[in-house]
Amino acid sequence: MVLINVHIGLDSVDSPFGGCTTHASYLVLKGLVSRFGQDLEFIDYPNLVRLNPAIPFKTRGNGAVVLRVRTAVSNIDNLVRTVTSIVKGYLKLLGGSSQPGIAIYLGSEVPNVLRRMYLKALTDYVHRDFLTRAISELGDRVILPLGVSRGVIGALASIGGLVNEDCTYELIVYRSWDNTVNPTRCVDEGSIKIMDQKYMEYTFLNYDYERGRALVSPHGPDPVLLGIRGEDPLTLVDALKSVDICEDVSGWVIFRTNQGANPHHSILRSVNDVRPYQAGCVEGRVTGKPRVLRGGDVVLTISDGGCSVRAAVFRETGMTSVSRELISGDEVRACGVFKHWSGIGVVLHVEKMFVNPVNLVRYLNPRCSVCGARMKSAGRGKGWKCVKCGFRTLNAEKEVIVIRRDQLRGHYIPKDSAIKHLVKPLRRYGREKLCSMTRPKGAWFR
Structure with a gap:
């Protein structure tokens, strides 16, 4: 029996009105286990791969999922049919989708073309010709059961992600389907706070202590009840036991993710070459005075020499005080x-910032050597005169005052309530690790 690694990428299996690609992947996972049993082995946790948050075509979180399994070559046709059938059934329940994508890659190693696709889809806009070239390069190693749609970009990109990079884990609990129409979730927030305090060293973004509210649940009418994010999959299972849930659940699964790791900040861009729908960083000097907008948002101008770009720091991030x-x-x-x-044109929506301030230098008129008052210029080439006592001199120099601003030097990140999926929260700094495919351990879905 010849075995082969199969990477099943899914994207856009949702709609603005409901559904969730992670939920669809959970149903695919359960379907594969039911259909193939011991004839199929998961070689990694399901990967939840967040892509470029600036892309306007995303439905909500712009997350794709890849399931990585090992099975017999003789099972491939049945596997493709099973995946396609489950996804189509899910889409029928939703009444359609934006442009769903399924990409199934056959091969042990993730090729460079998919690594490039991941980086592109994470940090930029992926044009149709880029996608076409990638599919052509993959040849018969890739199967696209639903054809070539916009969702195929994310499906292929997810296969190329989470290879030798920092990662986190998320345990997602799903609601019963009947509850998905109700945006209100029945989870005891006090238990979330207790869980966060107990597992603070291993989890992140569970509870907002400033506002006194839980951060684990979304707000829309979708199947996700809650998600606990952390560094270790086994700890997440223990953490879930501390949470009081008061509505029916259909199950849960642990994903390995690129969330909370700043992967989209990996590219340093030139100020004169930035475009809308990109992600990354710019370096330069502030020019002019920060502009404070109505509502408290702050807009800076950053220049790297001959070119400049506007950068917006939003009030809810908590970074506007230093920006001003x-x-x-x-x-x-x-x-x-x-x-x-x-x-205005291109504006950087700031998610993270490092500041190295310059010192302020002020020049003050010299003091009178007789009475100590500040003197005034007596005219060009005529020295200084004291208006208080009348003393005059040609030999005084302006006083140089250096005002140090070292207190502003440092890294600034949003407060927890304003952290987006990919942005690294404060609790994760120092926890970075190099991750690759990891065979699931213990109970990792139910």
Whole structure:
């Protein structure tokens, strides 16, 4: 019996009105286990791969999923039929989808073409010709059961993701299908706080202590009840036992993810070459005075020499106080996503920032050596005069005052309530690790 690794990528298996690609992948996972049993082995946790958050075509979280399994070559046709049937059935329940994508790659090693697809889909807009070339290069190693749609971009990109990079895990609990129409979720928030305090060293973004509310549940009418994010899959199972859930659940599964790792900040871009729908970082100096908009958002201008770009720091991030104190000459490295603002052009939505401030230098008129008052110029080439006592001199020099602004130097990240999927929260700094495919251990779905 000849065995082969099969990578099943799914994307856009949802709609703006409901559904969730992770939920669809959970149903595919359960279907494969039921259909093939011991004839199929999962060689990695399901991968939840978040892609470029600036892309306007995403439905919600712009997350794709890949299931990595090992099975007999003779099972491939049945596997493709099973996956396709489950996805089509799910889409029928939703009443359609944006542009769903299924990509099934056959091969032990993830090829460079899919690694490039992942990086592109994570940090930029993927044009149709880029997708076409990638599919052509993959040849008969890739199967596209639903044809070539926009969702195929994310499906292929997910297969190329989470290979030798920092990763986290998320245990997602799903609601019963009848409850998905109700946006209100029945989870005891007090138990979330207790769970967070107990597992603080291993989890993140569970509870917002500033506002006194849980962060684990979404708000829309979709199948996700809650998600617990952390560093270790086995700990997440223990953490779930501390949560009081008061509605029916259909099951749960642990994903390995690129969330909370800043993967989309990996590219340093030139200010004169940024475009809408990109993600990354720029370095330069602040020029001019920060502009405070109505509502408290702050817009900076960052220049790297001959070119400049606007950077918006939003009030809810908690980073506007330092942004308002920046002055011309301050060095900054700002990271985030680039979007188009009408009447302005490309604007960086700041998700992370490093500030290296310049010192302020002030020049004050010399003091009178007789009475100590500040003197005034007596005219060009005529020295100084004291208006208080009348003393005059040609030998005084202006006083140089250096105002140090070292207190502004440092890294700034959003507060927990404003953290987006990919952005690394404070609790994760120092926990980075190099991850690759990991065979699931213990109970990892139900």
